[in-house]
Amino acid sequence: MIKNLFYFSFVFILTISSASLAMKFEKENESKIFTPKLATFHTSRPQETQKFIDCAFDSRKIYTFSGWGTYNGSEFGYGLMHLDEIKILKQIIQDHPERKDFYILDIGAGNFAFSYGLAKMINKDNAISSDIKIHLYGVRAEGGTGLGDTQDISEFIGNKCVLHNLGLFKTENLFESLKERNINLKNKFDFIVSRWSFVHFVDPIGTLEQAYDLLIPQSGIILMDSFRLLLQDDPTNESPKNLLNMWNFLESLKVPYIASLSGVQYNSHAGLNFMIKRPHNQTISISMSYINSYRDFKKDKDYTRLVTQYVMPHQFFEELPNEFMNHNNHIDVYGDKSLFEWVAKNHSNWITNEKERTLTTYYYRGPINK
Numbered sequence: 001m002i003k004n005l006f007y008f009s010f011v012f013i014l015t016i017s018s019a020s021l022a023m024k025f026e027k028e029n030e031s032k033i034f035t036p037k038l039a040t041f042h043t044s045r046p047q048e049t050q051k052f053i054d055c056a057f058d059s060r061k062i063y064t065f066s067g068w069g070t071y072n073g074s075e076f077g078y079g080l081m082h083l084d085e086i087k088i089l090k091q092i093i094q095d096h097p098e099r100k101d102f103y104i105l106d107i108g109a110g111n112f113a114f115s116y117g118l119a120k121m122i123n124k125d126n127a128i129s130s131d132i133k134i135h136l137y138g139v140r141a142e143g144g145t146g147l148g149d150t151q152d153i154s155e156f157i158g159n160k161c162v163l164h165n166l167g168l169f170k171t172e173n174l175f176e177s178l179k180e181r182n183i184n185l186k187n188k189f190d191f192i193v194s195r196w197s198f199v200h201f202v203d204p205i206g207t208l209e210q211a212y213d214l215l216i217p218q219s220g221i222i223l224m225d226s227f228r229l230l231l232q233d234d235p236t237n238e239s240p241k242n243l244l245n246m247w248n249f250l251e252s253l254k255v256p257y258i259a260s261l262s263g264v265q266y267n268s269h270a271g272l273n274f275m276i277k278r279p280h281n282q283t284i285s286i287s288m289s290y291i292n293s294y295r296d297f298k299k300d301k302d303y304t305r306l307v308t309q310y311v312m313p314h315q316f317f318e319e320l321p322n323e324f325m326n327h328n329n330h331i332d333v334y335g336d337k338s339l340f341e342w343v344a345k346n347h348s349n350w351i352t353n354e355k356e357r358t359l360t361t362y363y364y365r366g367p368i369n370k
Helices: 002-029 047-060 085-095 113-124 171-180 204-214 242-253 337-344
Strands: 101-107 133-139 152-157 161-166 191-194 221-225 257-266 269-277 289-295 306-311 331-335 362-366
Touching: 047 171, 047 289, 047 306, 085 101, 085 113, 085 191, 085 221, 101 113, 101 204, 113 133, 113 152, 113 161, 133 171, 171 204, 191 204, 204 221, 204 306, 242 257, 242 269, 257 337, 269 337, 331 337, 337 362
Parallel strands: 101 133, 101 191, 133 161, 191 221, 331 362
Antiparallel strands: 152 161, 221 269, 257 269, 257 331, 289 306
């Protein structure tokens, strides 16, 4: 009896010890074994918001070309923050010598001039090895890009690029639109660019969240311009607070970003150009909530006047710093220094030395919340 009691006690102690060791091992390695969570903010969209998104899409899908003029892009790029997209791509390739495939996405691709132009430059650039494959995706609501219900077309451009131009694409439902095409691009894109598109979106925050989830973890970047950000206390989408709202939003994301005033007047006020980096596996944290969407009847009944109002519980700034507003025509950049320095590697007009400042240089001023 005593012998059996001793045996069972020994087994019990051994079992507890093994469980404790297993728990300790799991805790020590939980940061190494991580499954990214899916973005969830956009899934809480009010029905009215989704209704307006559908309405906006329906108003564009009848066209076979994009009529946005200047902001359709060109073979020379979008020029956001005067950055050279081909230099950014080459820096990304240089940072990842272990990879041969790289992915770029143009959201609101106009007439796909950006993709074709970039492909042309990539194939001409001898510094990009011939065994590198660049997958260029462009998405837009208009049709006229190919055959079939989705109006998609894929083609090889030279020996380095594959173009995927996706038409009749409901951009504000990025996940759903890709799933409908059986395309899985989660955690895939090295570089996402968008110009003068999010300003027309009904739900720019929900769309940005989805775009961020398509970035490759640790290094993926988004380069884009500002949009209407209407908060609970803003009476109209012409709010002079839009610039302040954008800065508060960028700070709330808690990921590396850099931003500067753009040369484009936005709602009679200066807009922003900015870059966001995905530094880890986690999805972006949107600490906001929806109020609802509505049509701004003070304007014409064009679909671009469908706007969404949000709640931002915590705002970092009640007003922007004086030195930010009084930039004396210099191009000052605020945000994450390491991201700025990464860009500056291949852009000689991006500087940190104040003595070198000119009207054409991008000067790093530091984080805006210092």
